[in-house]
Amino acid sequence: MSDDPSTATVHAPATGPDQPLSDPFEVNRRYLGSVAYRLLGSFTDAEDVLQEAWLRWRSVDRSAVADPRAFLTTVVTRLCYDQLGSARARREAYFGEWLPEPAVSYQDAPASPAEVAELGESVSMALLAVMEQLTPAERAAFVLHDVFAVGFDEIAASLDRTPDAARQLASRARRRVKAGSRRSTADPAEHRQAVEAFAAATARGDIESLLAVLDPDVVWHSDGGGIVTAGARPVFGADKVSRLVRGLAAKFLTPGWSFGFALVNGEPGVIWYPQPGLVGGVIAFTVTDGRITEAYTVVNPEKLAHLNVAAS
Missing domain, CATH: 3.10.450.50 (Nuclear Transport Factor 2; Chain: A,)
Structure with a gap:
């Protein structure tokens, strides 16, 4: 079982002759899977996003990509943004409460600083549930900035907004999350x-x-x-x-x-x-x-x- 609870089943296609371990998609796969899960609250949907992102990465002119990680983050964010709109309609028709798919780990050891930087802080079920109340744009800005420390210039490019608009989205999302949360105070x-x-x-x-x-x-x-x-x-x-x-x-x-x-x-x-x-x-x-x-x-x-x- 994967030691990382948030990417246990978010897979890119297996590495092969045309996808060496040094390929930027493979290098960033766990990070991209973590972004997709936190944006969507679903491993199933996150895996679909990664499959589509991988196909797009294969078809792009990589010589024109200055920063592969930023480019792939933008691709994954836009795919998730598109899914969030249709997901909201599906969840409104869902029987009973819709809760996120849980990320489970049997490892008690804390993540290393490098893993925390790569995968973002853990997002509790309570926080994921509250984020269901955000608009897709608010959720994307909040997750990218507050969880993964992505800059507002990059977020703006992902959402086709200005940096100031992206900052306002994150700020509004933060206020809504705070108002709707009963955050844990326990160690x-x-x-x-x-x-x-x-x-x-x-x-x-x-x-x-x-x-x-x-x-x-x-x-x-x-x-x-x-x-x-x-x-x-x-x-x-x-x-x-x-x-x-x-x-x-x-x-x-x-x-x-x-x-x-x-x-x-x-x-x-x-x-x-x-x-x-x-x-x-x-x-x-x-x-x-x-x-x-x-x-x-x-x-x-x-x-x-x-x-x-x-x-x-």
Whole structure:
């Protein structure tokens, strides 16, 4: 399995005689995959974008490309920008809540400084969900500048805007993200402690212990896509969420099922398996002051398929 959770299944075509390892597309493939995933929230769509970007790269006059990385970033951004418009229409017709496809890593070791620079900071499920409220242009400007530190001149070229307009897009997106976010205030150890307490209480069916780890105003989000039974709307409040979780545990934590811990979009989360090697669901959490304020549960098998492929 790839050590990088955000590019586990975003593949360019295999390197061959006409695509050596020194080819700029191959050199930047992980970075481009990270950009596409953070712009789209979908590994499936990100992989489609990389395939199309690779085809365009093959057909371009490379002698006229002064900066291949900037050129490829522009190509990927424009392809994602086009997809975001149609994706919004699809997601409005989606059954229940639409949540991003989770990026899962079983590696606890932090990324090296070079990897952070190449791949951008981890983008939590909560932040990806909030970014669904941005316009395609706002999302592109925010991700490129705030996550990948791309300059506004380059962003402007990608979006066919002026640098000042690109700066305004990023600023507006930043304000909207801040207004819509319940960002985690927990350090990794505190976050993990809350998740482990949640898992232990869930396994026991212990309502009182669940209430102790859930914020009174906790929000539970679910995405089954109409394929797997899941709530069509968020569930609000610790009492309702704790009873929901106990009911789910009674239904799913049966012999043959197992669950464990993993990093979900760079933060401690829970993953469970209906049978060995088959991912049945992933939960990402936001933790504030030691309590869980939001949970994002993805059980739509189409959004988990990349995890089974990556683990095989």
